[in-house]
Amino acid sequence: ADYNSRRGLESISAVSDKTQEITTNRLKERSSELLRWKTEIEQELSALINEIRFLGMQKRRAIQARNVLGLCRSINGECLTRRGFRDGYDLARDKVEDELIKEAAMISEINMLISNTIRKIDEQQAANKSMKERLEGDWSDRNEAFILTNENISLKNESPTILFRAAAARFPEQ
16 A cells, blocks of 8 residues: 555656646746747837827928918918009909919918828827727736746746645545
8 A cells, every 4th residue: 555655646746747847848938929929019019109209290390381381371361462452453363363362272272281181190199099008008918927927937846935735636535
């Protein structure tokens, strides 16, 4: 009975050691995979942050262009208004006035284009910021999993953090 008990204990110990080795190897593979994904997410986050900054700069440039366009519109409007104050035969419509009217139409089109561009930048910024938050959450989850996995890889039966409890493992009666 004593011999069978020792033999059973050795057998269970060998199976346990082999299982622990297999599990440790799987954890190492998982750790490598988590590190790869974590690194990829970091790169994507970095690219997204750069794009957010770039779009912010482009929005500022578009707003400045719209402000400059406002100056052009006011000059054009003043020229057309002054031409409207002419008297008599000077009130005739000429090539200069036609060009001023075309310029006013072009200024309106450019203003609409700049305003649409600013609106699209705002929409893209909102989408990018939402994606950034999701990526940061995903990175945080992967980082936490990576840390926990690496801690578990280093655990052995002799690790001081492992506490054995009574009836933690039950052996079959036979």
